[in-house]
Amino acid sequence: KAGVTQTPRYLIKTRGQQVTLSCSPISGHRSVSWYQQTPGQGLQFLFEYFSETQRNKGNFPGRFSGRQFSNSRSEMNVSTLELGDSALYLCASSWASGVSTDTQYFGPGTRLTVL
Amino acid sequence: DAKTTQPNSMESNEEEPVHLPCNHSTISGTDYIHWYRQLPSQGPEYVIHGLTSNVNNRMASLAIAEDRKSSTLILHRATLRDAAVYYCILREGKAAGNKLTFGGGTRVLVKP
Numbered sequence: 556k557a558g559v560t561q562t563p564r565y566l567i568k569t570r571g572q573q574v575t576l577s578c579s580p581i582s583g584h585r586s587v588s589w590y591q592q593t594p595g596q597g598l599q600f601l602f603e604y605f606s607e608t609q610r611n612k613g614n615f616p617g618r619f620s621g622r623q624f625s626n627s628r629s630e631m632n633v634s635t636l637e638l639g640d641s642a643l644y645l646c647a648s649s650w651a652s653g654v655s656t657d658t659q660y661f662g663p664g665t666r667l668t669v670l
Numbered sequence: 671d672a673k674t675t676q677p678n679s680m681e682s683n684e685e686e687p688v689h690l691p692c693n694h695s696t697i698s699g700t701d702y703i704h705w706y707r708q709l710p711s712q713g714p715e716y717v718i719h720g721l722t723s724n725v726n727n728r729m730a731s732l733a734i735a736e737d738r739k740s741s742t743l744i745l746h747r748a749t750l751r752d753a754a755v756y757y758c759i760l761r762e763g764k765a766a767g768n769k770l771t772f773g774g775g776t777r778v779l780v781k782p
Contacts, residue, residue, distance in 0.1 A: 559713075569776075586767075586768050588743070588767075588768050588769070590770075590772075597772055597773070598714070598757075598772035598776075599772075600769045600771065603767045604749075605767070605768075610767040611767035611769050612767070613769070621675065621688065635773050645713050645714070647713070647714075647770075649768055651769065652768050653763070653764035653765070653766065653767050653768045654764075655700070655701070655702040655761040655762070655763065655764075656702060656719065656761075658716045658717075659716065659768060659770065660716070660721075661712075661713030661714045661715065662713050662714055663711075663712060663714055
């Protein structure tokens with residue numbers, strides 16, 4: 556079955572712009588989580604959506620937001636881009652939320668460059 | 671967030687075993703120990719998980735100390751394809767949802 560897909564794979568924006576990234580989870584998965592990966596901070600949790608509700612949120616400013624649709628696809632939005640937002644944005648999907656034995660499946664990521 | 675400590679990097683020769691240690695002295699009784707790895711230019715992928723007993727799967731083995739304050743991921747015969755960053759993560763209870771707290775991980779270099 557198809558894995559987690561993320562679009563676009565690469566994106567270049569300028570400071571002050573906004574961007575929307577998309578994630579399609581594995582069929583049947585209802586949880587989508589988003590992560591930011593940078594060389595300096597490593598992998599950091601942004602937020603998780605489960606059944607269209609934000610389940611958990613990391614320590615990021617309000618410029619970072621997300622949503623989930625009824626088909627479990629998710630989008631994340633970053634407004635007023637800053638140079639420091641340049642990163643690899645990863646999404647992960649799983650069947651349920653909060654099950655400690657559950658596996659998360661990651662997509663290939665979207666590489667965002669802010670100029 | 672529960673914290674893990676791993677060496678920054680390790681080297682191994684191809685076809686030899688690799689033992690990757692992880693310290694998690696503040697682990698709680700309900701935390702599961704998960705390992706993920708990230709190959710170059712890819713998202714992380716699940717490797718193995720366990721609670722108290724040692725675990726084996728087709729990718730690796732997980733040895734958990736009796737006091738659960740440390741664990742070791744064992745790759746039995748390293749291949750070039752196993753070169754990756756390996757992350758040891760504690761999965762907390764239901765309240766944490768699916769949040770994974772990644773540390774710095776261990777970068778594994780496999781030499782031919």
